[in-house]
Amino acid sequence: MASLLAARHADERQRFPFLQERFEDIEQAEDRLREELEKPYTGGLVTLRDEDVIGYLLYEYRQDVTRGRTVYVGYPSFVIHEDEHPRLARLMYTEAGAEWVRNGYFEHVMDIPVGNDELILEMLEQSFHFEQRFAALSLEHYRAQPGENSLVKMKELVGDEQRILHKMAPWNSLHQAKAPAWKPITQEALDAERDVFAAYEGKEGTRSWVAEQDEVPVAFHLFTPADARHAMTTPDESAVLVQATTNIEMRGQGIGKSIANHSFTQMKNAGYKYVMTDWLTANHLASYFWPKLGFRSYMIRMARTVDARISWADGQ
Structure with a gap:
């Protein structure tokens, strides 16, 4: 299994050397x-030809706040040998998925390398869809974007000042509820967003900036040092852009470029070499804005919801 993973990672690094x-x-x-494998509630299967491993699939049962009972397959957890027919991925999903559905887990989520086109296609044909992109920005190559808003001023939040982010927490959800994302704003989702901000208050290395116009916050960026648990996809000396948004009533005025130019420069001056972030693929503004700044997507989250009626409408 490790041999397959190491070989796949070598291929991915040809496309994304920052891995x-x-x-x-x-x-x-x-x-x-x-x-x-040490995570709780983890299972898996291995496919053999004679004595050789030609593919493996690891998965974790989770209780997700918004999805409910979910099976999650991580970035290193689904690999088939490069010489095998990609349909092997379908066969393995069929075998494992039967267990997931039998146990009442109808939400299936996978994080797949962007460079693995064949696996992505196989999962698309198994009714998975694109949900979220994960991307990296090289601060060394970042160039300030033209079109800044000269009316806004930047301010770094220190200490208790970070609590102001709680008031701006719903901005992303309000945007995602509009076309074409149409993501419902549930109380559970809002609570989860506020919990994110609370978790980063006072955390070592966390930094945040707001853009103010007439002394009123109109945008913010929240950064934290990258977690070593994601070391396989995270370069050394990198930070995560945890949240970034602009007041939905003031978009299209160069505010996003202004705060990006300022905060990225500050993070570069602090010694960081990369910024990592993610966005929902249905968020058309984010899908355009972040790549335009230079972010390169290296991983895509795919998801599938199995119709729960199959638990009783199965022809038996």
Whole structure:
């Protein structure tokens, strides 16, 4: 299994050199797989030809706040040998998915490398859809974007000042509820967003900025040092842009470019080399804005909701 993962990672690094080189080593890849297997409620299957592993699928049962009972397949957890027909991925999903559905888990989520076109296509044909993109920005190559808004001023939030972010927490949800994302604003989702901000208050290394116009906050960026648990897809000396948004009534005025130019420059000056972030693929503004700034997508989250009626409408 580790040999397959190391080989796939080497291929991915041809396209995305910022990924961690050390996971091309089989022992490092094995350690990463063991981390996955040590998680609670984890299962998996391996496909063999004679004595050789030609594919594996690891999965974790989760209770998600918004999805409910969910099976999650992580970035290192679904690999088939490069010489095998990609349909093997379908066969493995069929085998494992039967167990998931039998146990009442109808939400299936997978994080798949962007470079793995064949696996992505197989999952699309199994009724998965694109849901979220994960991307990296090289601060070394970042160039300030033209079209800034000269009316806004930047302010870094310090200490208790970060609590102002709680008031701006719904801005993203309000935008996502509009066309074409149409993502419902549930109380659970709002509570989860506020919990995110609370978790980062006072956390070492966390930094945030607001853009103000006439002393009124109109946009914000929240950064934190990248978590080592995601080391396989996270370069050294990188930060995560946890949340970033502009007041929905003031978009299209260059405010987003202004705060991006300022905060990215500050993070670069602080010694960071990369900024990592993600966005929902149905969010058409984010899908255009972040790549335009230079973010490169290296991983895509795919999801499928199985019709729960299959638990009783199965022809038996």
